[in-house]
Amino acid sequence: MDWTGREIVLGVTGGIAAYKSAEIVSRLRHLGAHVHVIMTKNATEFVSPLTFQTLSANQVVKDTFAAPEYWNVEHVALAKLAEVFVIAPATANILAKMAAGIADDMLSTTVLATKAPVLAAPAMNTGMWTAAATQQNVRTLQSRGVRFCGPDSGLLACGDSGAGRMSEPEEIVKAIEAILRRKQDCAGLRILVTAGATRERLDPVRFLSNDSSGKMGFAIAEAARDRGADVTVVYGNVSVPVPAGIRAIPIESAMDLYETMLREAPAHDAVIQAAAVADYRAEQVSGEKIKKKQGEKWTLTLVENPDIAAAVGKIKKPGQVFAGFAAETEHLQEHAAAKLRKKNLDFIVANDVTRPGAGFNVDTNIASILTETDVTDYPLQSKRELAEEILNRILKIRAGGQSDAD
Ligand code: CTP
Numbered sequence: 001m002d003w004t005g006r007e008i009v010l011g012v013t014g015g016i017a018a019y020k021s022a023e024i025v026s027r028l029r030h031l032g033a034h035v036h037v038i039m040t041k042n043a044t045e046f047v048s049p050l051t052f053q054t055l056s057a058n059q060v061v062k063d064t065f066a067a068p069e070y071w072n073v074e075h076v077a078l079a080k081l082a083e084v085f086v087i088a089p090a091t092a093n094i095l096a097k098m099a100a101g102i103a104d105d106m107l108s109t110t111v112l113a114t115k116a117p118v119l120a121a122p123a124m125n126t127g128m129w130t131a132a133a134t135q136q137n138v139r140t141l142q143s144r145g146v147r148f149c150g151p152d153s154g155l156l157a158c159g160d161s162g163a164g165r166m167s168e169p170e171e172i173v174k175a176i177e178a179i180l181r182r183k184q185d186c187a188g189l190r191i192l193v194t195a196g197a198t199r200e201r202l203d204p205v206r207f208l209s210n211d212s213s214g215k216m217g218f219a220i221a222e223a224a225r226d227r228g229a230d231v232t233v234v235y236g237n238v239s240v241p242v243p244a245g246i247r248a249i250p251i252e253s254a255m256d257l258y259e260t261m262l263r264e265a266p267a268h269d270a271v272i273q274a275a276a277v278a279d280y281r282a283e284q285v286s287g288e289k290i291k292k293k294q295g296e297k298w299t300l301t302l303v304e305n306p307d308i309a310a311a312v313g314k315i316k317k318p319g320q321v322f323a324g325f326a327a328e329t330e331h332l333q334e335h336a337a338a339k340l341r342k343k344n345l346d347f348i349v350a351n352d353v354t355r356p357g358a359g360f361n362v363d364t365n366i367a368s369i370l371t372e373t374d375v376t377d378y379p380l381q382s383k384r385e386l387a388e389e390i391l392n393r394i395l396k397i398r399a400g401g402q403s404d405a406d
Helices: 018-031 049-056 068-081 092-100 106-113 126-130 132-143 169-181 215-226 254-267 308-314 332-342 383-398
Strands: 007-012 034-039 084-090 118-122 152-155 161-165 190-195 200-203 206-208 230-235 247-250 270-273 280-282 302-304 321-328 347-352 367-370 375-377
Touching: 007 018, 007 068, 007 106, 018 034, 018 049, 018 084, 018 169, 034 049, 034 068, 034 106, 068 106, 084 092, 084 106, 084 169, 092 106, 092 118, 092 132, 118 132, 118 169, 126 132, 126 161, 190 215, 190 254, 200 280, 206 280, 215 230, 215 383, 230 254, 254 270, 254 308, 270 308, 270 383, 308 321, 321 332, 321 383, 332 347, 332 367, 347 383, 367 383
Parallel strands: 007 034, 007 084, 084 118, 190 230, 190 270, 230 247, 270 321, 321 347
Antiparallel strands: 152 161, 200 206, 280 302, 347 367, 367 375
16 A cells, blocks of 8 residues: 555554554654654653654644644644544543543544544553443444554553553554555445334333344444445444434334335435344234233234335335345245345345354354355354445445356
């Protein structure tokens, strides 16, 4: 990759790993990138700004509370200039501030203002890293598209051993490169994704639902967003945060989803149905809480919900790509192939939900992608990796290369 003139902003926060960030700067400079360093006040206690100034050959921006007017100009200028915004080391404190949107110094203000991809390389004591608050902040930031490099495990400066050591500068530079290389190959595509579980009401306090967490659908939405697509996600009940930077439409029941999808699908180039839809709903929904009748059985009559994917498949326009999922516990390929045809899908992502690492509420999946003509089996991979494969497949079909499996 040609690094010449690539604009990297590096935020350095106050941790002992700050000295390692000097090597990040020198590696980036060596490659030909322009590096602009912002140091928090605490960071300057660990490493002299002069070190970063010398290595970057640029002025180091520090917190100068005495000169607020300089602040305004600088934070906007660097926020706009950055192609990648790196924070290394990232302390628990900066992660918490970023998650909350706090802008009380030069670094937090600039990172809040930037539209560039953000990469954080955390470094802290193991206890701080594993603390519920930090982990929650990391998840929040990830859901907004912030990337993480590390932390690694090993002996920490405080004498403890465990996760919390900043990744090596070489790894951080690789992560920056991956971001700069990131494909914008979905730019201009309108992608509609369904995610999560539907809820079928029985009464004001009860419903029928399933174990879907929304992780797979959201992973697709995030990957599509990161590759430049215009994304709409229609989501039911989920256990993870709704990704930022996309149009998100909440629904409750299969009937809500049905109406929303018939309305939305025609305006999209690709539709991916990852929601776990209830096949049945209660024939009668009680307006009042259903009372227990001591000693009596409760018989619930369920009626069939429409097959949303099949309904959307019926109105498919030329050039549109439709994909669905098949969660199976037996005869995976046979059942998935039948659904592919019945729902008029271009491909179906089949997974055996009984296998460890596949299915509901985990971060990984073991899937096969079936088209009319071929089957591709994938190994255990993260839902994000599978999401990238799904997008690759959509692009390939749009380019007219449907039958090649790679
Ligand atoms: N689906 C849908 N509408 C339904 C049921 C399912 O749109 N009423 C979609 C799902 O979002 C998924 C695909 O169809 O993309 C397959 O869902 P799945 O539950 O595996 O299959 P069903 O068609 O419901 O068949 P069965 O429950 O008999 O396995």
